[in-house]
Amino acid sequence: MERALISEFTGICAHHGDPSVLVGIGDDCAVIAPAQGENLLITTDALVEGIHFDLSYFDPFYLGRKTAGVNLSDIAAMGGIPRWAFLSIALPLDMEHKRQFARRFGLGLASKLSAYGASLVGGDTVGTRNAMTVTLILIGETRQQRALLRSKAKARDLIYCSGYLGESATGLLLLKHISSKRPGRHRYCPQGPGRLLPRAARRRLIEHHLDPEPRVELGRALADSGLVHCCIDISDGVATDLAHICEESRVGANIYGEAIPVSRAMLSGLRFLRSQGVMEGNVSPVRLALTGGEDFELLWTVPAAHATRIEALAARILGYRPFRIGEITSGDRVMLKDRLGTQDITFKGYEH
Amino acid sequence: MERALISEFTGICAHHGDPSVLVGIGDDCAVIAPAQGENLLITTDALVEGIHFDLSYFDPFYLGRKTAGVNLSDIAAMGGIPRWAFLSIALPLDMEHKRQFARRFGLGLASKLSAYGASLVGGDTVGTRNAMTVTLILIGETRQQRALLRSKAKARDLIYCSGYLGESATGLLLLKHISSKRPGRHRYCPQGPGRLLPRAARRRLIEHHLDPEPRVELGRALADSGLVHCCIDISDGVATDLAHICEESRVGANIYGEAIPVSRAMLSGLRFLRSQGVMEGNVSPVRLALTGGEDFELLWTVPAAHATRIEALAARILGYRPFRIGEITSGDRVMLKDRLGTQDITFKGYEH
Numbered sequence: 001m002e003r004a005l006i007s008e009f010t011g012i013c014a015h016h017g018d019p020s021v022l023v024g025i026g027d028d029c030a031v032i033a034p035a036q037g038e039n040l041l042i043t044t045d046a047l048v049e050g051i052h053f054d055l056s057y058f059d060p061f062y063l064g065r066k067t068a069g070v071n072l073s074d075i076a077a078m079g080g081i082p083r084w085a086f087l088s089i090a091l092p093l094d095m096e097h098k099r100q101f102a103r104r105f106g107l108g109l110a111s112k113l114s115a116y117g118a119s120l121v122g123g124d125t126v127g128t129r130n131a132m133t134v135t136l137i138l139i140g141e142t143r144q145q146r147a148l149l150r151s152k153a154k155a156r157d158l159i160y161c162s163g164y165l166g167e168s169a170t171g172l173l174l175l176k177h178i179s180s181k182r183p184g185r186h187r188y189c190p191q192g193p194g195r196l197l198p199r200a201a202r203r204r205l206i207e208h209h210l211d212p213e214p215r216v217e218l219g220r221a222l223a224d225s226g227l228v229h230c231c232i233d234i235s236d237g238v239a240t241d242l243a244h245i246c247e248e249s250r251v252g253a254n255i256y257g258e259a260i261p262v263s264r265a266m267l268s269g270l271r272f273l274r275s276q277g278v279m280e281g282n283v284s285p286v287r288l289a290l291t292g293g294e295d296f297e298l299l300w301t302v303p304a305a306h307a308t309r310i311e312a313l314a315a316r317i318l319g320y321r322p323f324r325i326g327e328i329t330s331g332d333r334v335m336l337k338d339r340l341g342t343q344d345i346t347f348k349g350y351e352h
Numbered sequence: 353m354e355r356a357l358i359s360e361f362t363g364i365c366a367h368h369g370d371p372s373v374l375v376g377i378g379d380d381c382a383v384i385a386p387a388q389g390e391n392l393l394i395t396t397d398a399l400v401e402g403i404h405f406d407l408s409y410f411d412p413f414y415l416g417r418k419t420a421g422v423n424l425s426d427i428a429a430m431g432g433i434p435r436w437a438f439l440s441i442a443l444p445l446d447m448e449h450k451r452q453f454a455r456r457f458g459l460g461l462a463s464k465l466s467a468y469g470a471s472l473v474g475g476d477t478v479g480t481r482n483a484m485t486v487t488l489i490l491i492g493e494t495r496q497q498r499a500l501l502r503s504k505a506k507a508r509d510l511i512y513c514s515g516y517l518g519e520s521a522t523g524l525l526l527l528k529h530i531s532s533k534r535p536g537r538h539r540y541c542p543q544g545p546g547r548l549l550p551r552a553a554r555r556r557l558i559e560h561h562l563d564p565e566p567r568v569e570l571g572r573a574l575a576d577s578g579l580v581h582c583c584i585d586i587s588d589g590v591a592t593d594l595a596h597i598c599e600e601s602r603v604g605a606n607i608y609g610e611a612i613p614v615s616r617a618m619l620s621g622l623r624f625l626r627s628q629g630v631m632e633g634n635v636s637p638v639r640l641a642l643t644g645g646e647d648f649e650l651l652w653t654v655p656a657a658h659a660t661r662i663e664a665l666a667a668r669i670l671g672y673r674p675f676r677i678g679e680i681t682s683g684d685r686v687m688l689k690d691r692l693g694t695q696d697i698t699f700k701g702y703e704h
Contacts, residue, residue, distance in 0.1 A: 003699075022391060026600060027502050028429040028585060029393040029492070034386055039374060041381035042473075044489060046440045048480045077380040088398045088440070088487045121394075128400045130482030135440045137396060137489045140381070150379050233380060248378060347355075 005125045008102040009087065012110045012120070021084065021121050030122035032084055034141065041140040041147065043074035049131035057175040060101045062210040063134070064108025070235065071138040072116050072214035073296040077233035079148040079223020080140035082116050082216060085109075087123035088135040095132075109136075116216050146223045148231035148300070153249035157229050157301035157328040160310070162215050162318060164263040165238065166285060169292025171209030174202060174269055177278050197272040201265035212296040218317045219298060225313060227306040232299050237291040238325070239345040241299060243334050246346070252331025255345070257338025260286045261323040290336065291348055301328055357477045360454040361439065364462045364472070373436070373473050382474035384436055386493065393492040393499065395426035401483035409527040412453050414562040415486070416460025422587065423490040424468050424566035425648040429585035431500040431575020432492035434468050434568060437461075439475035440487040447484075461488075468568050498575045500583035500652070505601035509581050509653035509680040512662070514567050514670060516615040517590065518637060521644025523561030526554060526621055529630050549624040553617035564648040570669045571650060577665060579658040584651050589643040590677070591697040593651060595686050598698070604683025607697070609690025612638045613675040642688065643700055653680050 010025045023031035034040060047053055047067055058066075068085070075082045087109065091098055106120075113119055118138065174197075215233070222228040230249060232241050238260075242253050262285045270288070273279040302310045307324075314322040329335075334346045362377045375383035386392060399405055399419055410418075420437070427434045439461065443450055458472075465471055470490065526549075567585070574580040582601060584593050590612075594605050614637045622640070625631045654662045659676075666674040681687075686698045 023499065023501060028426040029395040029432070029499075031430070031494070031499050032392045032394065033496070034392060036388060040384050040386060040392075042384065042436070042438060042489075042491070043381040044438050044440045044474070044476050044487075046442060046476050046478045046487070048442055048478050050481050051445075051479055074380040078383070080381070084394070086394060086396050086489065088396045088489075090398060090400055090485055093403075122396070124396050124398050124487075126398045126400050127403055128483055128485065129402050131480055133442055133480065133485045135396075135398070135476075135487045137394075137438065137440075139394070142383070144385070147375065147381075147383050149375060 004099060005102050008099055009106050009120065009123065012106040018119060021119070024121045025123070030086065032121065037144060038141040039144050039147065041075055041078050041080040041142055042137070043071055044135060044137045045070045045074065046133060046135040048133050057179040058210065060104040061108035064105040065112040065211045067134050067136050068109050068112035069212045069214050069296065071136045072112070072118070072216060073212070073233040073235070075138060075140035076214045076216040076219035077148065077231050077298060078142060079146060079219045079231065080142040081220065082118035082138055082140045084139045085113050085118050085120045086137040087120060089123070090126045090128040090133040092132060093127040093129060116214065142223065148219065148223050148228060150230060150232055150245050151248040153230040153245050153251050153301045153328050154303070155251055155328050155330040156304065158304055158307050158324055159242070159253060159299065159301050159326040159328065160314070160322045160324050161234065161238070161261070161297050161299045162218055162314065162322050163295070163297040164261045164266065165234065165295050165297065166262060166289030166292045167205050167208040167266050168212060168294040169288055170266045170269040171205035171207070173273055173278060174205055175209060177273065177276060196275060197268055201268040204265045205269045209294065212294065214296055215298045218314060221313055221317055222300055222310070225310060227310055228300050228302050230301040234295045234297050234299055235293060237293040238299065239290045239334060239348040243347045245301070246332060246334055250332070252329040253326055253334045254329055255290070255326040255334065255336050257286050257336055259323065259325045260289050262286065262289050290345060356451060357454050360451055361458050361472065361475065364458040370471060376473045377475070382438065384473065389496060390493040391496050391499065393427055393430050393432040393494055394489070395423055396487060396489045397422045397426065398485060398487040400485050409531040410562065412456035413460035416457040417464040417563045419486050419488050420461050420464035421564050421566050421648065423488045424464070424470070424568060425564070425585040425587065427490060427492035428566045428568040428571035429500065429583050429650060430494060431498060431571045431583065432494040433572065434470035434490055434492045436491045437465050437470050437472045438489040439472060441475070442478045442480040442485040444484060445479040445481060468566065494575065500571065500575050500580060502582060502584055502597050503600040505582040505597050505603050505653045505680045506655065507603055507680055507682040508656065510656055510659050510676055511594070511605060511651065511653050511678040511680065512666070512674045512676050513586065513590070513613070513649050513651045514570055514666065514674050515647070515649040516613045516618065517586065517647050517649065518614060518641030518644045519557050519560040519618050520564060520646040521640055522618045522621040523557035525625055525630060526557055527561060529625065529628060548627060549620055553620040556617045557621045561646065564646065566648055567650045570666060573665055573669055574652055574662070577662060579662055580652050580654050582653040586647045586649050586651055587645060589645040590651065591642045591686060591700040595699045597653070598684060598686055602684070604681040605678055605686045606681055607642070607678035607686065607688050609638050609688055611675065611677045612641050614638065614641050642697060
């Protein structure tokens, strides 16, 4: 059983051309030769069935891509280059079509990793009586002293983020709504009907949830600039992730509600969900954008003196100007300011 | 919840004196500075509740030590030096006393890691609706070209192992028997009654299962000698682990039943289990030693010309001579030879 599964993963290990991988799958350990003079970045993120994903709307291929994406995003947030991945997967003992699942999952994982220059080089396959758990370990490289940390924000830094927020959370609500309406039809299919919600918007929101884009190139450019104080990826929502920066850097932050980037696709999605009775009318788009989580955009802080240069640098990579959403303060809380007043939103983020 | 748990693990992270750890727990990634000119060894092993362990007989402290031990053993089998560990733990959402569990588990994990020069530097904590899953990632260092692989065995090499086999499997049977007899009394306590089985034997067998000793020093010495062709740790039993060597090296092996090391403690344990009706009378100690698994002794192959030097080297570290149990052949199967004849035992090992 386990050997058959491992052979599925071995088949899609794509490190054959990588001279840094001396031994891949098939020995007690993998053996790699890191570049001289680089530091290593190591991250691990686990996805648990029923908590982080549900197979009623997650195709194994996309689950593989998302598993890679959330880990790639951590390397991006440090400004590193993703290199070597290790998969530890616990599959239910009574699961049907286990090898087919492994193949599709592995193909998704490998396709996402390779798009960012990383490859799967080892791991572990175990059985479980219950929910599937997928754990990826990703190792990246970074030039010495260049990693972007959470602990270096300074009062008066400007706060930027790299893209629209809340799209992933809206996509998840759409997926749950679609799969509850059509219980016989498992898995998301981009060709589904969408009279009430434009097809492009639906597709964008759902893909944002299933297959988020880690900002690896942007992270590297921010790190190489040497001008950015602090960076994090938005996995739990700005309210929580910015609170991590404030805690580690011993600062506070003001966020301006009017500056939070919400997309037209997200507004359409929320209108559709309200029309279906899925969402209550009083959930504001800005609130969802700040607390929804899983957008995997980068959030960084930069002194005002360098802000224009960094804006231009980010715009060249993103194809649009990044969004300035607030500034670091000498306080110790994350405050949301808008027309209605000021609220403390420290750690008011998404919990799975 | 998750932040409280992480703070438990942060508290026991013992890398504060290690200059190679530039950033530990608390950022998107850990940042480490590996030594120049070394290769990295990376291994990951997951333990699933109900499959690999049962909390009715596994104290959290020992579960932590075992989690470290099985991963340390993989580094030992490659002849490496264990350095940096990352923990990914999925705890049931409805679990009681989660912080206490995390503290005791973390203390066990850290105590075992630090005894071998490694430390916990990062990880991930998630919730699950079902069984606990514990995944450790361990990174070690090894001198270039010195890692002991599975793929280098040659016909006529002699096969050695570093200790008695089958003790862990016997210890597990004892633990299950004890916890089934005393359902009100959770967890193993070394002071339990043992009229029918000498206390020292019971303790040895149970500790062998709960807290196996990874042969890190021996593995390094074997690798440094430059004379050993091949090495693996015995996690699934000789029949399976030696089959991995044969598969990767394209060779076969003869194992001599009379040469398999079975301890007096194990024979006492099996006698006791038979007297309690737990085991059928016809399970031979040698069979259990070859297929029981989880002994975490090292098995290595060495050309006959160097065998005496390596025996002496291993004896200095172990305190006793290692056991010569067979030899590599030009075939492709693992054959057991004893007074009763010859049997093919390829991959007839332990499956969890």
